[in-house]
Amino acid sequence: MKVKIENLVKRFSDNTAVDNFSCEIESGELIALLGPSGCGKSTMLNMLSGILMPTEGKIYFDDDDVTYLAPEKRGVGLVFQNYALYPHMTVLENICFPLEIQKVPKEERIARAKKMAELVHVETMLDRRPGQLSGGQQQRVAIARALVKTPRLLLLDEPLSNLDARLRIEMREEIRRIQQETGVTTIFVTHDQEEAMSISDHIVLMKKAVLQQYAAPQELYDEPMNSFVADFLGNPPINKTFGVMNRGKIVLDGGCEVAYPKAVDLDDGHRVILSMRAEAIVVEGPSEAMAEGVIEQTYVMGKEVLAFVKLGDFSVRAYIPAELQLTKGQTVKLSLKNKGVFVFDEETGERLK
Amino acid sequence: MTKVAKVHEDGPKRTLKQMIEPYIYLLPFAFGIIVFTLYPIVNVVLMSFKNNYDFMSRSFSGWGLENYIYVLNDSYFHQALANTFKYVFIIIPISMCLSILLANLLNQKIKGSAIFQTAFFLPMVTSTTAVGLTWRFMFNNNSGIINAMLGLFGIEPINWLQIAGNNFYALCIYGIWAILPFTIILLLSGLQNIDPLYYTAAKVDGASSTKIFFKITIPLLAPTIFLVMCINTISTFKVFNDLFPLFSGPGVANNLFTAVYYIYYQFRVTRPPRYGRAAAAAVILFLIIFVMTMIQKWVEKKTKY
Numbered sequence: 001m002k003v004k005i006e007n008l009v010k011r012f013s014d015n016t017a018v019d020n021f022s023c024e025i026e027s028g029e030l031i032a033l034l035g036p037s038g039c040g041k042s043t044m045l046n047m048l049s050g051i052l053m054p055t056e057g058k059i060y061f062d063d064d065d066v067t068y069l070a071p072e073k074r075g076v077g078l079v080f081q082n083y084a085l086y087p088h089m090t091v092l093e094n095i096c097f098p099l100e101i102q103k104v105p106k107e108e109r110i111a112r113a114k115k116m117a118e119l120v121h122v123e124t125m126l127d128r129r130p131g132q133l134s135g136g137q138q139q140r141v142a143i144a145r146a147l148v149k150t151p152r153l154l155l156l157d158e159p160l161s162n163l164d165a166r167l168r169i170e171m172r173e174e175i176r177r178i179q180q181e182t183g184v185t186t187i188f189v190t191h192d193q194e195e196a197m198s199i200s201d202h203i204v205l206m207k208k209a210v211l212q213q214y215a216a217p218q219e220l221y222d223e224p225m226n227s228f229v230a231d232f233l234g235n236p237p238i239n240k241t242f243g244v245m246n247r248g249k250i251v252l253d254g255g256c257e258v259a260y261p262k263a264v265d266l267d268d269g270h271r272v273i274l275s276m277r278a279e280a281i282v283v284e285g286p287s288e289a290m291a292e293g294v295i296e297q298t299y300v301m302g303k304e305v306l307a308f309v310k311l312g313d314f315s316v317r318a319y320i321p322a323e324l325q326l327t328k329g330q331t332v333k334l335s336l337k338n339k340g341v342f343v344f345d346e347e348t349g350e351r352l353k
Numbered sequence: 354m355t356k357v358a359k360v361h362e363d364g365p366k367r368t369l370k371q372m373i374e375p376y377i378y379l380l381p382f383a384f385g386i387i388v389f390t391l392y393p394i395v396n397v398v399l400m401s402f403k404n405n406y407d408f409m410s411r412s413f414s415g416w417g418l419e420n421y422i423y424v425l426n427d428s429y430f431h432q433a434l435a436n437t438f439k440y441v442f443i444i445i446p447i448s449m450c451l452s453i454l455l456a457n458l459l460n461q462k463i464k465g466s467a468i469f470q471t472a473f474f475l476p477m478v479t480s481t482t483a484v485g486l487t488w489r490f491m492f493n494n495n496s497g498i499i500n501a502m503l504g505l506f507g508i509e510p511i512n513w514l515q516i517a518g519n520n521f522y523a524l525c526i527y528g529i530w531a532i533l534p535f536t537i538i539l540l541l542s543g544l545q546n547i548d549p550l551y552y553t554a555a556k557v558d559g560a561s562s563t564k565i566f567f568k569i570t571i572p573l574l575a576p577t578i579f580l581v582m583c584i585n586t587i588s589t590f591k592v593f594n595d596l597f598p599l600f601s602g603p604g605v606a607n608n609l610f611t612a613v614y615y616i617y618y619q620f621r622v623t624r625p626p627r628y629g630r631a632a633a634a635a636v637i638l639f640l641i642i643f644v645m646t647m648i649q650k651w652v653e654k655k656t657k658y
Contacts, residue, residue, distance in 0.1 A: 049557060072559025084550040088572040097568075098558040149558070 001062050001152040001185050002027045003048070008057035010043050017043040019209040021057070025187070025202070030179045032196035033189045035206035036232075041189045042157060044206070048187065049078050049155050061152055077146030077184075079156040083138045085130035091117070091141050092126040098149045116144040120178060136167045143178060154179070156188035160195060172199050193233050197221070205229055225351055227344040230275045236306075238275045239316035242346060245270040250343070254312030258291040260336055262353040263343050271346035280340030281318035283307065283326070289333035295326050309334065401632035408628045420633035429607070430634060433615040434641075440525060440611065441589045448529045448536055449582060455533070456540035457570070477534040485598025488527050489514065492599070517608040520600060524609060527595055532588070536581050543577030544570070579653040583646055590642050593617065612638045 003025040010018040017040040025031055033041040046052040048059065050071035059067045066074050085094050095116055099109035117123040120140040130138055139159065146154055159175060160168045176199040179186045190196050196203050197217040205212045205220065213225045224230035230238050243252035248264040250272060251257050258274060266272065293309040293316070304319045309332065318334070320326060343353040376383075400406055401420055403413035424430050459470055476484065491498045492513035500510040513523040547570065555565045571578075593613035596603055603609045603618075610618070612634065620631035 051553060051557065071557040076557070078554070078557045080550055080554060082550070084548070084554040086551060086554075086569065086573075088575075097555075101555075101558050101560045101564060 002060075003153065003185065003187075004058075004060040006058040006060070008044075008047065008059065009055045010040070010047060010052065011055045016209050018047070018054075021206075021211050023204060023211060023214045025185065027185055028183050029185060029201040030176065030199060031185075031187045032200035032203045033187060033206065034193060034196040034203050034232075035191065035212075037191055038208075039206040040209040041191075041204075041206050044204075045155050045157055045187065045189050048153070049076050050074050051078075075149075075152040077149065077151035077154045079139075079142045079146045079154070079159055081158040082162060083130070083142040085138055085141055085145070087130050090127050090129055091122060091133070094130065094141055095144045095148050098145060102149060113144070113148055116148045117141075119147070119181065120144045120174075134167075135163050136171055139163065139171055140174070143175070147178070147182060147184065151184065154184045154186040156186065158189050158191070160190065160192070168195070175199065194235065197233065205232065207232075222339060224342060227273050227275060227342075227349040227351075230342055230344070234277060236278055236317050238277050239281070239314070239318075241274045241276070241311060241314040241316065243272060243274055243312070245272060250274050252312035252314060254314070256291060256293065256312035256314075258311070258336075260290055260341065260343070260353075262338070262341075266343070266352065272352065273344040273346050273349070275342045275344065276316060276336060277340035278306075278317040278319055280337040281309075281316065282335045282337065283309070283318050283320040283332050284324060285335050287335045290336055291334045292331055293334055295328055295330045295332060297328065298326065397632045397635055400629055401636045403629050406629040406632075408626065413629070420627075420629040421637075424630050424633045424637065427630075429610055429618070430615055432608075433610040433612050436521070436610060437590060437592065437612040439521070440528065440592055441586060443525050444528050444532065444589050445582060445585055447525075448532050448585065449578065451529070452533055452536035452540050452581075453571075453574070453578070456537045456544055457566070459537065459541055460544045473537055474534045476531060477538070481531055481594065482598050485527065485595060488530075489599055492523050514600060515605060517605045520604045520609060523599060524592075524595060524604075527599060528589065528592065531595065532585055536585060539581045539584075540574065540577055543574050546577075547573045575656060576653070579649060579656075583649050583653075586645055586649065587642055590638065590645070612641075 005021055005023050005025075008018055008021040009016065019040075021044065033044055035041045043052060047054050050066070050069060050073075053068060057067070058065060061074065071078075086097065089097065092110070092113055095113040096109050099112060104112070114123065114126070117126060120143050122137060122140045122144065125133065125137065130141065133141065139162075143154075143156075143159075146156075156175070160171055163171055172195055175186075175188070188200075197220075200217060202214060202216055203220050204214050207228050213220060213229050215223070220229060221233050224233070227240070231240060241252050243250045243258070245251075245263070245266045245268055246257075247268060248266075249257050249259050250263055252274070260274065263272070263274075291311060293311045296308040296310050296315055298308075298320075299306045300322070303322065305322050305324075305326075307318050307320050307326065308315045309318050311334075326332060342351060344350060345352055402416050402418070404415050404417050404419040406413040455473065459466060459473065490496070494500065494510060494512045494515065497513070499513070504510065511519055513519050551569050551573070552565055555569055560568065591613050592611050596609060596611070596614060600609060603611075603614050616631045616634045616638070619627045619634060
């Protein structure tokens with residue numbers, strides 16, 4: 001099912017949780033709603049599920065206007081952050097519950113619930129109660145309960161945040177598998193960029209109630225529209241430096257000149273942010289040098305060395321080949337690749353180059 | 354380091370001291386328990402087996418089951434037990450249903466819920482005897498507010514207090530009123546312990562509020578309901594004080610004998626006092642309450658999740 005959101009606004013008494021949000025989600029996709037905590041992503045999810053009513057704007061499921069429709073009439077399956085499995089019911093009863101409400105005949109609902117349990121791999125623990133399950137198993141049951149009524153849209157609120165690190169990787173792949181097997185349009189909320197990058201078809205990145213960028217993970221990484229998007233994605237975090245344009249060169253605070261060719265036509269005196277991914281910085285490479293820096297610290301990591309290089313007032317991370325054998329205090333020449341280097345306006349954060 | 358070595362050197366001595374030490378700390382409290390709880394209980398049980406026991410001279414004619422045989426054959430005791438059981442089986446279900454309903458209403462986020470809460474909990478902080486006297490006025494045949502209210506619906510005045518059949522219901526109404534606040538407080542705290550997320554989850558699935566109430570709220574509240582029921586059953590089995598402000602005694606022609614009143618009657622009212630019979634009745638009442646509590650515990654275990 002296609003989801004279309006138009007100029008959605010949610011205001012609570014004194015703050016705006018979601019501001020003028022518009023996007024279109026294609027049918028059958030797995031979408032990550034990504035952003036730092038308090039950015040409005042959970043509010044967004046609650047408006048999609050119908051738990052919260054928006055202040056302004058429209059939500060369409062396919063061609064139906066569902067903006068003010070009650071949750072039960074939307075056909076959404078919701079998985080809560082702490083699963084909210086009913087503790088007094090067995091796994092089977094939990095999965096059956098949505099069907100029981102829809103007055104599905106008993107035999108049919110048990111058959112459907114068992115099929116769902118098989119899909120999420122909990123078919124061996126149907127008689128247990130939630131208290132006897134591990135976090136990952138509870139998560140699976142919660143997904144089964146949300147999917148059993150064959151919703152048009154599956155919503156997951158921070159589905160992996162209550163799991164330990166190893167289970168988290170396993171479960172995110174499971175979510176991907178279940179989503180692909182059922183083909184249901186799925187939106188999940190997360191604050192973990194790695195989680196969002198690894199499994200989703202598209203990422204909705206939000207910050208302070210505003211949609212920053214809606215794109216495929218690789219596009220978001222390669223072509224961030226503003227400096228927040230660039231900062232938010234990537235591990236190690238992007239190197240963020242500030243400077244001013246002077247005769248086609250970027251002069252970083254602290255006096256280091258960077259001759260980045262793509263920035264050459266920017267006006268003199270323009271304050272900019274130069275953001276560079278660590279893998280986009282070439283140290284002592286064959287191409288023409290664009291800047292000079294001093295090695296501050298090196299960490300041997302096996303096949304390569306992570307170095308901190310002083311550029312003006314800033315210390316940037318770069319990977320250098322181990323065979324170069326550079327040591328602390330040495331001056332090195334740097335060049336920048338085309339990919340992974342971005343120039344933003346310092347005031348607005350908008351992408352310039 | 355030296356300390357550790359010492360423990361090993363004279364280990365046994367230390368262990369003995371360590372063994373005794375905790376009991377010394379327990380002593381002051383144990384003393385209180387022994388003197389004020391254990392001794393009276395044991396004494397009552399012993400007393401119930403002493404024939405013709407005299408409390409003052411501590412003399413008795415011999416050990417035996419005479420008291421039990423008398424009490425178990427006494428028609429007053431039969432009536433007392435019948436009244437008590439009837440009272441418990443009327444009060445407990447009605448007060449539970451009312452309390453669950455009221456606790457749910459108080460749990461809603463409504464304006465002025467604080468005022469309602471105070472109003473419902475007031476009986477708990479007032480003297481039940483003083484309020485019992487007020488109830489006596491309210492039940493009054495001619496000038497009582499209850500008959501006046503019933504009159505508005507065209508119901509003839511009911512002589513609540515002075516007719517043998519009616520006064521039992523007056524006692525029940527008063528008993529329910531007196532037990533509500535405590536019951537509501539416990540149920541309310543139980544309700545507030547239920548994660549509201551369960552309600553949201555059920556609502557998203559389209560469950561009606563009735564369905565949510567019976568499928569989610571009641572099962573999740575069940576442990577609290579059982580606990581409250583257990584406590585209330587014990588306390589209602591011991592109904593006694595309520596008789597005095599309402600009826601100044603056991604009703605019309607002794608028709609409101611209750612189990613505890615029977616004990617009081619044998620101990621204090623009859624001349625000469627029958628201490629042994631009072632003790633025997635007390636032991637029987639204890640056994641009944643014990644069995645009832647065990648049954649409830651067993652049911653609770655069966656329904657536990």
